[in-house]
Amino acid sequence: MIVSDTLSFANMVAKEIDHAHLKRNLYVEKLSSGKKINNSSDDVGALSSKIKQSGDLKRLQGVKNIVQNAKSYLEARDGALQTVHSVYDRMSQLATMSMDITKNQSDRDNYEREFQSLREEAIQISREKFNGIALFRDKEYTLVNKGAKINWTDSKAEVDALSASDKNNTHYLATITSELEQLEIAFQIGSVGINAWLGANDVVEEGKWTWTEGPDAGTLFWDGDENGTETDGLFANWGGGEPNDHGSAAPGEENYLQISQGSTPAGSWNDLPDTNTTGSSLQPTGYVRETDQNDLTQADDEAGGSFSLPNALFQRFILSSMISINTMDDSQKALFSLDAALEGILDSRAIVGASISRINKELKGLDDNLIQKEQSLSRIEDVDMARAATQLAKAEIKIQTTATVFAQANELFNKRNYVAELL
Numbered sequence: 466m467i468v469s470d471t472l473s474f475a476n477m478v479a480k481e482i483d484h485a486h487l488k489r490n491l492y493v494e495k496l497s498s499g500k501k502i503n504n505s506s507d508d509v510g511a512l513s514s515k516i517k518q519s520g521d522l523k524r525l526q527g528v529k530n531i532v533q534n535a536k537s538y539l540e541a542r543d544g545a546l547q548t549v550h551s552v553y554d555r556m557s558q559l560a561t562m563s564m565d566i567t568k569n570q571s572d573r574d575n576y577e578r579e580f581q582s583l584r585e586e587a588i589q590i591s592r593e594k595f596n597g598i599a600l601f602r603d604k605e606y607t608l609v610n611k612g613a614k615i616n617w618t619d620s621k622a623e624v625d626a627l628s629a630s631d632k633n634n635t636h637y638l639a640t641i642t643s644e645l646e647q648l649e650i651a652f653q654i655g656s657v658g659i660n661a662w663l664g665a666n667d668v669v670e671e672g673k674w675t676w677t678e679g680p681d682a683g684t685l686f687w688d689g690d691e692n693g694t695e696t697d698g699l700f701a702n703w704g705g706g707e708p709n710d711h712g713s714a715a716p717g718e719e720n721y722l723q724i725s726q727g728s729t730p731a732g733s734w735n736d737l738p739d740t741n742t743t744g745s746s747l748q749p750t751g752y753v754r755e756t757d758q759n760d761l762t763q764a765d766d767e768a769g770g771s772f773s774l775p776n777a778l779f780q781r782f783i784l785s786s787m788i789s790i791n792t793m794d795d796s797q798k799a800l801f802s803l804d805a806a807l808e809g810i811l812d813s814r815a816i817v818g819a820s821i822s823r824i825n826k827e828l829k830g831l832d833d834n835l836i837q838k839e840q841s842l843s844r845i846e847d848v849d850m851a852r853a854a855t856q857l858a859k860a861e862i863k864i865q866t867t868a869t870v871f872a873q874a875n876e877l878f879n880k881r882n883y884v885a886e887l888l
Contacts, residue, residue, distance in 0.1 A: 525835055528764055529828065532765065532827050532828055532831060536824045536825070536828070538598065538600075539774065539820050539821050540821065542600045543814060543818070545600050545601075546813055546814050546817065547814070548590060549779055550807065550814075553583075553587065553803050556580055556584065557800060559576045559580045559583075560580070560797075560799045561796075562576055563790040564793050564796045564800075566793075573790065573791060573792070574791075577789065580789070581789075587782070598761075601778050602760075602761070604757060605634075605653065606649070606654055606754070607654065607754045608654045608659070608753055609623075609661075609752050609753075610659055611751045612750060613750060614741040614742070614749070615662075615749060615751065615752070616739050617723075618739055619741075620662045620751075620752040623752075624636050624638055625637075632762065633762065634758050634759055635679070635759060636754055636755070636756050637664055637678035637679040637755055638663060638677075638679075638752055638753070638755070639664055639678075639753035640663070640665065640681040640684075640755065641663065642686070642699060642700055643700045644700055646700070648783055648784060649783060650753065652783050659749070659751050660747060660749040660750060661723060661750075661751045661752050662722070662724075663724060663734070663752070663753060664677055665678075665686070666720045666722060668721075671718075671720075672690060673687075673688060674686055674708070680757070686700065686701055687701050691706050691708060703734045704733035704735055705729045707734060707735050718738060719737050720736065720738070721739050722737075723735055724753065725737075760773040760774055761773065761774040766831075775820065777813035777816040779809055782802070788802055788803075
């Protein structure tokens with residue numbers, strides 16, 4: 466009986482000490498980590514909520530970084546516009562100075578050299594990129610050289626597939642609706658150098674040449690054969706004696722438009738069948754792709770919400786022949802053009818400014834949301850330091866007192882007269 470009581474008491478005290486040690490270790494871990502929940506055994510429900518809110522917080526921070534990058538992009542665009550404004554303002558001053566009747570031609574030649582240098586600087590700025598993204602997202606032209614014969618239908622299918630997969634741009638076979646657009650293509654890709662398809666045909670009605678792609682789809686630009694006429698003052702660049710097939714709109718007839726190196730002059734237009742078997746002097750081995758760079762889509766929350774950043778452009782003077790101050794008359798025309806260009810820059814800066822304001826509003830909202838989520842997560846996972854310290858102190862006191870009680874009890878048991886109790 467005595468032995469049984471002693472063992473029972475010892476087991477009870479040992480359990481109390483073990484329990485106190487577990488409590489002590491738990492609160493030591495909480496105090497050292499600062500976290501209320503360190504293991505799934507602490508609180509499964511709270512742990513699940515913590516994991517979810519931590520994920521939301523990381524996604525929200527990622528969105529904030531994206532929006533901040535967009536702001537940097539817009540600020541770079543605004544800085545470029547500000548520089549172009551300064552450039553055009555100086556060009557206007559030069560144009561005004563060139564109109565001075567007391568200046569001789571040598572003076573005007575000097576003004577002209579600076580004028581054209583500034584024009585080229587503005588063109589260079591228009592092609593600047595921010596981390597690979599064009600600051601000024603206008604039309605872009607690409608010569609796609611397949612290095613092998615390709616027909617018109619397959620060329621169109623390639624471009625259409627690219628457009629379908631690109632949410633930020635619209636691609637189509639190029640349409641050339643003005644001499645200025647042809648100059649822009651030459652500026653961007655140089656001499657085409659190969660036979661290349663364009664986005665037009667007269668399939669619906671023989672002799673009615675119509676642009677079939679992009680925003681100009683359905684626009685009739687040429688009526689008739691080689692003796693036909695441009696319609697509504699639109700642009701055409703047929704080679705000598707072209708278009709020369711007057712059969713029908715049936716398959717195999719010359720119903721599709723190409724830039725031809727075999728026509729005279731080289732690089733003018735020619736009509737050709739939708740085939741890849743024409744002789745090498747005329748058969749296209751590629752196509753000219755036109756790209757409308759759409760507004761950029763900007764994410765603004767972790768759930769996939771977004772808004773658009775509108776394009777902002779400025780008037781460019783691609784060739785020196787487009788604007789000059791060699792003579793007083795040219796200077797007067799240049800001044801008129803530059804005044805309009807400067808007004809356009811102000812409008813573009815207004816667009817950029819509005820976008821930056823929208824970005825700042827989005828950033829403010831994201832910051833507020835981040836603070837709320839961080840506070841919510843803190844309430845779930847951050848330990849109450851005062852309470853944890855108190856619980857740790859209680860656990861340590863319990864360990865000490867239990868050990869003291871055990872030692873005292875052991876001493877009492879040792880002093881007892883066990884022999885007398887057995888009698």
